[in-house]
Amino acid sequence: MSVLSAASVGVFLSWGVFGIQVGNLIVILVMLVLFLLALVLPFPRGRRGR
Amino acid sequence: MTTADTPVQPDLGGEPAPIPTVQVEDVLEHDRSWTGRARRLLLERLPADKLLPNEQPSYVASWIYVFGMGAIASLVFVIASGLVLALNGPAWYHLSALGHFINSTHLWSVELFFLFMVIHLWGKFWMAAWRGNRVLTWISGVVSFAVSIVAAFTGYLVQTNFDGQWIAFEAKDALNATGIGAWFNVADFGQMFMWHITLLPIAVGAIVALHVVLVRMHGVVPPLESAETDAQLLPELLVEATTNGDSR
Ligand code: HEM
Numbered sequence: 001m002s003v004l005s006a007a008s009v010g011v012f013l014s015w016g017v018f019g020i021q022v023g024n025l026i027v028i029l030v031m032l033v034l035f036l037l038a039l040v041l042p043f044p045r046g047r048r049g050r
Numbered sequence: 051m052t053t054a055d056t057p058v059q060p061d062l063g064g065e066p067a068p069i070p071t072v073q074v075e076d077v078l079e080h081d082r083s084w085t086g087r088a089r090r091l092l093l094e095r096l097p098a099d100k101l102l103p104n105e106q107p108s109y110v111a112s113w114i115y116v117f118g119m120g121a122i123a124s125l126v127f128v129i130a131s132g133l134v135l136a137l138n139g140p141a142w143y144h145l146s147a148l149g150h151f152i153n154s155t156h157l158w159s160v161e162l163f164f165l166f167m168v169i170h171l172w173g174k175f176w177m178a179a180w181r182g183n184r185v186l187t188w189i190s191g192v193v194s195f196a197v198s199i200v201a202a203f204t205g206y207l208v209q210t211n212f213d214g215q216w217i218a219f220e221a222k223d224a225l226n227a228t229g230i231g232a233w234f235n236v237a238d239f240g241q242m243f244m245w246h247i248t249l250l251p252i253a254v255g256a257i258v259a260l261h262v263v264l265v266r267m268h269g270v271v272p273p274l275e276s277a278e279t280d281a282q283l284l285p286e287l288l289v290e291a292t293t294n295g296d297s298r
Contacts, residue, residue: 027165035169038113045111 095267103266109273114173118265120166125258127159129251136247140210160202167195179271187268190261197257201250207242218242 011022078086134152135143143149171191174180180188206217218236225231235241 027161031165031169031172034165035114035172038117038169038173041113043111043113 096263100269101263101266103269106270107272110270114177115270117166117170117173118262121163121170122258122262124159124163124166125254128156128163129255131156131159132247132251144210160205164198164202167198171195177271178274181271182268184264184268184271187261187264190257190264194254194257194261197250197253201246201254204242204246204250207236208239208246210239 012019013022013025014020078089081087081089131152135149135156138149138152143153174188174191203217203221207214207221221236222231225234225236234245
């Protein structure tokens with residue numbers, strides 16, 4: 001199947017009734033990680049700061 | 051200097067009559083026209099330092115406040131790449147290497163748009179950012195989320211491949227069950243294409259613009275743990291505030 005075809009089924013993970021496509025799982029995990037990083041990482045202090 | 055050609059004004063004597071002075075502000079103050087009312091409302095709700103502030107409270111210096119702007123940046127790229135796709139047409143984006151690439155960046159910027167929007171939404175949820183009369187800001191966010199989902203959905207429908215056809219035929223029953231299918235027909239490619247490339251992008255853009263104007267009107271919500279002021283977050287501000295009675 002061509003790499004460009006969007007019609008490939010993708011890889012699914014499933015636990016009992018719960019199933020998720022790997023791509024979707026990755027996006028959700030990335031969002032969680034970015035959210036946590038946004039809370040803990042210090043924000044650079046601007047040059048214009050008073 | 052007076053020459054023979056320039057007529058001389060006769061001097062009738064006495065002081066010149068006073069020119070009646072009308073204050074421009076007075077007229078505007080009582081202008082009952084739509085323009086007058088709109089002008090007063092805008093000046094009152096959105097003066098320049100609220101519309102384009104050059105400073106923000108110290109608590110805004112956190113990464114969590116960047117995600118709204120991240121969503122806007124992605125949306126700009128989504129719309130720009132969509133314009134390129136529309137102007138060059140399906141034969142270009144289906145058959146040429148550059149066309150494929152731009153088509154892919156269109157998809158990936160949509161992924162980023164939703165990623166940033168969802169983190170933004172989590173952030174605002176945990177800050178309870180609807181406090182202090184900001185409920186419309188929150189609601190315009192909810193509406194922009196909903197409309198963006200419909201925009202993305204129609205995008206998946208117009209891929210002109212089996213994936214798009216599959217999605218349409220999975221979705222049609224749900225939409226028909228609500229009754230909207232008679233008018234919003236997912237199997238009608240032309241109709242979905244029009245929604246995707248005109249109506250929905252315009253709608254998302256308009257709602258986001260409203261959302262940002264609302265944010266500017268109210269200013270950024272203070273953190274939950276601070277009452278009215280953010281002085282406690284910066285020791286130097288606290289000293290300033292206690293010495294000169296500034297309650298900021
Ligand atoms: C189309 C997607 C969206 C865009 C482009 C967007 C953009 C923005 C921007 C630029 C800000 C100000 C900066 C910031 O705090 O990040 C903001 C604030 C805000 N957003 Fe959004 N937003 C979107 C979706 C949402 C959603 C889904 C919600 C929640 C349901 C939401 C709720 C809010 C609230 C309540 C504020 C005000 C926060 C405050 O006053 O401190 N937004 N948005």
